[in-house]
Amino acid sequence: MTKQHVTASVNGDATEFLCDAGDTLLSVLRDDLNLTGAKEGCGSGDCGACSVTMNGRLVCSCLVLAVEAEGAEITTIEGMAEGEVLHPLQRKFIEHAALQCGICTPGILVAAKSLLEKNPNPTEVEVRYWLAGNLCRCTGYDKIINAVMDAAAEMRGA
Amino acid sequence: MALDQDQKRDFKIIGTRPLRPDGIDKVTGRAQYGADQSAPGMLWAKMLRSPHAHAKILSIDTSAADALPGVKAIITAADFGDMRKGEAMNVRDHIIAKDKALYDGHGVAAVAATSETVAKAALKLIKVDYEVLPHVTEIQAAMDPAAPVVNAGFVEENAPKGYSENVISAYDFGHGDLKAGFAKADKIVSRTLKTAATHQGYIEPHACLASLGADGRGELWCCTQGQFYIRELCASILGIEESQLRVTASEIGGGFGGKTTAFIEPVALALSRKAGHPVKMVLDREEVFKASGPTVSSEIDVKIGMTKDGRITAGEAELRYQGGAFPNMTNWLGAQCAFAAYDLEAVRANAINVLTNRPKQAAYRAPGAPMAIYAVEAVVDELCIEFGLDPLDVRLKNAARKGTKASYGPTFDDIGLVATLEAAKAHPHYNTPLGENQGRGLSCGFWFNFGGNTSVSMNINFDGTVSVTEGNPDIGGSRASISMMAAEELGIPYEKVRTIVADTNSIGQNDVTDGSRVTFAVGLATIKAARGAIKEMCKRAAQTWGIDEDAVVWEDGHAKPAGPNAGGFEPLSLAKIARKSPNTGGPISGHHEVNAEGAGVSFGVHLVDVEVDKETGFTKVLRYTVFQDAGKAIHPDYVEGQMQGGAVQGIGWALNEEYIYGEDGKLQNAGFLDYRVPVASDLPKIDTVILEIPNPGHPYGVRGVGETSIVPPLAAISNAVSHCIGVRMDELPMSPPRILKAIKNAGD
Numbered sequence: 001m002t003k004q005h006v007t008a009s010v011n012g013d014a015t016e017f018l019c020d021a022g023d024t025l026l027s028v029l030r031d032d033l034n035l036t037g038a039k040e041g042c043g044s045g046d047c048g049a050c051s052v053t054m055n056g057r058l059v060c061s062c063l064v065l066a067v068e069a070e071g072a073e074i075t076t077i078e079g080m081a082e083g084e085v086l087h088p089l090q091r092k093f094i095e096h097a098a099l100q101c102g103i104c105t106p107g108i109l110v111a112a113k114s115l116l117e118k119n120p121n122p123t124e125v126e127v128r129y130w131l132a133g134n135l136c137r138c139t140g141y142d143k144i145i146n147a148v149m150d151a152a153a154e155m156r157g158a
Numbered sequence: 159m160a161l162d163q164d165q166k167r168d169f170k171i172i173g174t175r176p177l178r179p180d181g182i183d184k185v186t187g188r189a190q191y192g193a194d195q196s197a198p199g200m201l202w203a204k205m206l207r208s209p210h211a212h213a214k215i216l217s218i219d220t221s222a223a224d225a226l227p228g229v230k231a232i233i234t235a236a237d238f239g240d241m242r243k244g245e246a247m248n249v250r251d252h253i254i255a256k257d258k259a260l261y262d263g264h265g266v267a268a269v270a271a272t273s274e275t276v277a278k279a280a281l282k283l284i285k286v287d288y289e290v291l292p293h294v295t296e297i298q299a300a301m302d303p304a305a306p307v308v309n310a311g312f313v314e315e316n317a318p319k320g321y322s323e324n325v326i327s328a329y330d331f332g333h334g335d336l337k338a339g340f341a342k343a344d345k346i347v348s349r350t351l352k353t354a355a356t357h358q359g360y361i362e363p364h365a366c367l368a369s370l371g372a373d374g375r376g377e378l379w380c381c382t383q384g385q386f387y388i389r390e391l392c393a394s395i396l397g398i399e400e401s402q403l404r405v406t407a408s409e410i411g412g413g414f415g416g417k418t419t420a421f422i423e424p425v426a427l428a429l430s431r432k433a434g435h436p437v438k439m440v441l442d443r444e445e446v447f448k449a450s451g452p453t454v455s456s457e458i459d460v461k462i463g464m465t466k467d468g469r470i471t472a473g474e475a476e477l478r479y480q481g482g483a484f485p486n487m488t489n490w491l492g493a494q495c496a497f498a499a500y501d502l503e504a505v506r507a508n509a510i511n512v513l514t515n516r517p518k519q520a521a522y523r524a525p526g527a528p529m530a531i532y533a534v535e536a537v538v539d540e541l542c543i544e545f546g547l548d549p550l551d552v553r554l555k556n557a558a559r560k561g562t563k564a565s566y567g568p569t570f571d572d573i574g575l576v577a578t579l580e581a582a583k584a585h586p587h588y589n590t591p592l593g594e595n596q597g598r599g600l601s602c603g604f605w606f607n608f609g610g611n612t613s614v615s616m617n618i619n620f621d622g623t624v625s626v627t628e629g630n631p632d633i634g635g636s637r638a639s640i641s642m643m644a645a646e647e648l649g650i651p652y653e654k655v656r657t658i659v660a661d662t663n664s665i666g667q668n669d670v671t672d673g674s675r676v677t678f679a680v681g682l683a684t685i686k687a688a689r690g691a692i693k694e695m696c697k698r699a700a701q702t703w704g705i706d707e708d709a710v711v712w713e714d715g716h717a718k719p720a721g722p723n724a725g726g727f728e729p730l731s732l733a734k735i736a737r738k739s740p741n742t743g744g745p746i747s748g749h750h751e752v753n754a755e756g757a758g759v760s761f762g763v764h765l766v767d768v769e770v771d772k773e774t775g776f777t778k779v780l781r782y783t784v785f786q787d788a789g790k791a792i793h794p795d796y797v798e799g800q801m802q803g804g805a806v807q808g809i810g811w812a813l814n815e816e817y818i819y820g821e822d823g824k825l826q827n828a829g830f831l832d833y834r835v836p837v838a839s840d841l842p843k844i845d846t847v848i849l850e851i852p853n854p855g856h857p858y859g860v861r862g863v864g865e866t867s868i869v870p871p872l873a874a875i876s877n878a879v880s881h882c883i884g885v886r887m888d889e890l891p892m893s894p895p896r897i898l899k900a901i902k903n904a905g906d
Contacts (some may be wrong), residue, residue: 020275024768027274036194039411041361042443046830049361077187080756090786095179100634100803102184103191103362103411127840132839135489135830137359137412138634139799140806 007087008069010035011079019066026061028069029076037077037106043134051107052076053111058114060133075083077106080113089151098147100138108134112148120156124149161621171646178638179656180409189409192365192442200367201230201270203429203439204277205422206284207449208259208266211515212306212824215257215286215822217798218267228276230818231321231433232284234267234351239397244393248484249420252518253449256633259288260309260483261515262824263448270429270437293515293823295479298456300324300514308513309483316903317510324513329490331566332474332497332506339472339504345462352889353529354479354816356456358522359807359835362411362448366428374398376427383417383631389662389664395424396431403427406661407631410826414452414807415521418670444634447828452817453522454479454488455812457497458533464541473497473565477896481519486511488519491606492526494536494566495869499553499602499761503561515823522670523804524865528811531613532890534648534655535601535873537832540886549600550583553763557602574787574851575761581847582763587783596769596780597882603762603786603869607862608673609754611853613666615684617642618691618746622733624648626657626687628680629668634864635674635796635882642792643858644679647686647688648685649715650732666751674862678853688879691748695735698742701842703727756855760863762786764805764870769880774899775894777813777879782843784870789853789861801867802844808871810836816891865904 003018010033016033029052031037038061041049045060052061053075054068080087089109092098099105102147108131115122117132122130127148128141183189187211220232235256241247254265267284271277292306299305305322312329340346351470362629366380374399378704382388384404385810393400412418426439441450464558477494479489491510496507507530519525542549557575582588592598626644629635641655648655670676696710703710709724710717716729739746767781784801814834818826827833852859872890879897880886885904889896 019393022275030193035187035188039191039362040193040440041363041411042830044829045833046444047361077185086182090182090185093185094177097175097178097635097799099181100796100799101185101362101410101412102180102189103360103409105184106187107243108161109185124836126840128841132837135359135361135835135837136415137361137807137835138803140802140844142802142844143795145797145838145843153888158569 004067006067006070009070009073009076021067023066025064025066025069028066029061031143035076035078039103041108048111049104049133050056051110053114057138059112077110080109087113088154089148092147092151096143096147096150098139098143104134104136107137108144116152116155120152121154161725167472167858169646171642171652172790172792173794175793176638176642176652178635179641180632180637187390191255191362192408195367195379195408197369198234200270200436200438201433202277203426203437204269204281205265205266205425206267206281208255208262210259210263210288211262211291211295212291213259213288214291214562215255215259216289218287218288219285220248220267222600223269223280226276226280226283226439227281228272228883229269230272230435232267232268232427232433237428241394245392247390250395250424252426252484253421255538257462261517263445263517265449270433295454295514295516295662295819295823297478297512298442300480308515312485312513314772315322324470326485326513327489328510328512329492329493330506330508333563334502334504336474336504336506340463344464344466345541345544346461346463347537348461349888350457350459350461351533351536353532354890356522356811356815357447357452357833358416360412360414360416363441363443364421364450365440366423367436367438368423368430368738370427370431373712374402375848376403377421378403378427379408380405380423381408381417382409382415383410383633383672385662386621386629386667387550388420388423389671391420392424392427396427401749404661404663404831407659410631410633413633414523415672417673418521421450431836443830444828449517449831450735451520451522452517453525453544454481454519456529458529460477460533460537462537462541468547468555469543470500470502472504473500473502473534475507475534476531477507478510478512480512480514480516482516483513484518486519490527492530492647495527495604496530496605497565497602499558500565501558501569502565504670504821506563507565508841523807523868527605528808530870531601531603531869532872532876536876539877550588550603553602565785571703571854572692572761572851573761574849576647577849577851578761578763578785580847582765582785585783587765587781587845592767595772595882596767598765598767599876599878600763600765601867601870601873601876601877603764604759605674605865605869606759607678607757608675609679609757610669610673610675611667611753612679612683613668613751614627614687614749615665616684616691616748618695618732620736620739622736624650626655626684627660627665628657629660629665630671630676630680631659634673634800635793636680639792639796640680642682643684644688647685648692648732649713652813675757675822675863677758678856678860678862681792681860682754682856683750683752687748688748689748691746693838695732698735698739699730701742702730739843750802756791758853758855758861760787760861760866762866764874764876766874768875770879770881770897772883775897777892777897779809779842783847785847785849786863786866787849787851789856790850791848792860792861794848797848797863798846799857800863801846804865805844805871806836806841807874810866812872812875812890812891814891
């Protein structure tokens with residue numbers, strides 16, 4: 001099968017890759033671009049562990065074909081910190097012990113960042129509904145919600 | 159090793175909440191999990207699975223798949239040699255079917271190819287000729303003397319007679335005169351309760367990267383709760399020597415017991431050996447549901463007698479557990495846990511294990527306990543209502559305490575059940591009025607906890623920092639706790655310690671991360687290792703000062719002369735002793751190896767308020783509080799995390815989660831869309847109250863906390879829903895259709 005050529009921006013870097021027409025964006029990120037921060041928890045868009053943004057929109061990268069990324073701006077967990085400076089969400093997740101095993105953490109961070117870009121001052125209920133597409137089996141979500149609320153407050157300068 | 163009675167424990171670090179050492183890796187995507195490693199020349203493996211619940215495998219033709227370009231190796235059960243009967247053989251036969259497929263999803267053949275796409279295409283070219291056999295997936299049907307025999311040859315001597323060969327074992331615990339006990343009761347309630355099989359639901363599917371040479375030397379990277387046990391299983395299944403197989407545990411994306419055994423690793427190693435290449439194997443979510451985990455499903459008959467003032471006079475339970483097509487010990491555990499929270503004169507619990515055409519059950523957080531205690535706590539609740547008694551008062555009246563002969567044999571030492579119940583009673587949650595269509599429920603929970611084989615090594619580095627090497631995968635923040643205990647004991651800052659989880663060839667043998675054992679047993683070994691290092695550092699100081707070793711004490715990270723008679727020497731810090739160590743005898747280290755005993759049991763009590771929509775049957779959890787005895791909470795954030803996480807898994811078990819098998823014996827809901835685990839919007843805050851009743855078996859008093867928390871939610875929510883709708887619920891999960899049916903039946 002002939003490979004497809006795709007040009008995209010990944011975490012701000014111009015990136016080219018070859019993929020099969022049936023490859024998902026997730027498999028290209030992980031297996032071809034070595035960006036293994038996005039995880040495959042289900043492959044069906046139910047768990048959110050593969051969350052990335054595409055042109056600013058939160059997506060499950062397991063449900064996006066790699067060829068759909070042509071010309072798109074993709075941001076993954078690897079693009080969240082600036083050098084050694086963590087994003088406030090990342091810092092607050094560590095401070096609030098909002099992770100145990102950490103497998104869902106990259107997806108939840110990407111999703112939470114996406115929420116705060118749209119709604120800098122969410123209620124707890126809004127955070128819970130926004131993150132309802134991201135499964136965490138370890139924490140019961142409690143400390144995750146606290147971390148997101150605290151990060152939002154800090155980012156608002158509250 | 160006993161609790162330090164002789165030392166005042168003014169902890170400096172224990173009980174604080176420092177940042178976890180793996181935090182940055184895990185928030186930046188840098189942490190490497192099972193599926194995140196690759197190797198040059200790597201192949202991809204996929205497994206062909208049986209579409210039948212029960213079928214004889216007449217033939218497997220792999221010739222067309224072999225011919226597909228890119229296919230490098232194909233294996234079937236025939237590629238594995240003879241082996242001794244036992245658990246390793248059961249694990250192997252559960253992974254890949256020998257002559258019969260025993261469940262929907264049972265592995266039949268595996269392919270290694272140059273890409274996942276080619277491997278998947280090859281699976282379609284493998285021709286398997288099946289003779290479909292009658293199947294059985296439910297407990298009662300499997301017990302019937304006329305039932306199809308699932309997997310012959312496992313019946314133990316203690317198995318009850320009069321049933322099919324699927325009923326393979328029974329375990330009986332208890333004491334006292336039941337007949338006399340029931341005769342003293344003012345009321346006896348008997349009820350049968352059922353729970354569905356649930357899955358651990360870790361977000362990371364099983365994954366590994368295997369490399370095995372023809373000379374029997376190999377490397378295995380995998381997500382596991384126990385690299386040593388994986389090594390033992392794989393070496394045994396593949397007929398290689400343990401010393402030659404180095405197993406490295408990746409970061410682990412959840413386990414909850416489900417990663418205590420092997421599901422893919424022996425297959426990946428066998429493919430690697432045959433193909434002569436490294437092989438990566440990653441399950442997809444459907445495979446995780448169909449062919450790993452789940453827990454047992456159960457039917458439990460409970461009979462409890464109570465006097466009108468709330469004293470339980472006798473308790474009896476008959477438990478029937480099915481755990482798939484292979485034996486397990488979950489019935490043995492369940493029978494012991496059922497009445498563990500109570501101080502009873504007459505008690506008996508008997509549990510049988512039934513084989514069915516389902517995947518082999520795997521441990522799931524306090525295996526066997528949630529369903530057993532659910533059944534008992536539901537009946538106790540019913541008796542409380544009968545007599546109009548406060549359910550916490552009744553539990554306090556009957557609570558197991560120090561000196562109680564436990565229903566499963568031993569006599570309890572210091573335990574925290576009474577303190578936990580009293581904390582619940584005093585909490586505002588218990589005294590807040592409920593609204594309309596709301597109900598409150600509670601339940602006790604219990605888990606034994608475990609110690610086990612543990613080995614820890616500690617290096618006092620020349621620069622004054624400390625490296626701790628241990629062998630238990632960190633599943634919930636244990637590296638932080640271990641570093642804290644090392645720092646506390648040595649008297650140095652937490653930041654000066656780094657703890658790593660080593661591979662099988664870099665540290666002594668360690669049992670699996672299970673039984674809530676790590677903070678207890680690895681912590682204990684770390685403290686002992688530190689004490690060994692301290693002894694050596696005192697010796698070096700004594701040598702430097704030219705005084706007797708016994709005249710040196712260790713305080714606040716310094717060696718000091720024991721008193722004025724020892725001499726007026728300036729204290730020597732750990733860093734100074736470390737720096738000089740090349741000149742005082744060489745590197746300083748501490749290590750400790752132990753098969754740890756004395757893991758203190760942990761009790762908990764959960765309080766929950768729910769609201770049931772009587773038109774839809776939907777239950778909303780409004781408020782939830784967990785009370786649990788942690789012995790000593792080393793890092794309270796991660797103790798709370800265990801309490802919250804277990805509670806939420808239990809909420810899922812109570813309300814949504816279940817394995818649903820069709821008439822055809824196939825799993826109907828092998829995905830997160832149809833097997834619904836709790837999401838953030840389903841839940842309220844999960845409040846926590848940590849009690850600290852020190853465990854006499856640990857130097858700081860630690861009890862394991864990981865498992866007890868999944869036990870109480872089942873009955874607590876069932877009791878709350880029952881109060882709310884005025885009908886006793888007796889089956890889990892309490893999905894909306896079941897609640898509607900219960901309301902309707904009560905109205906008819």
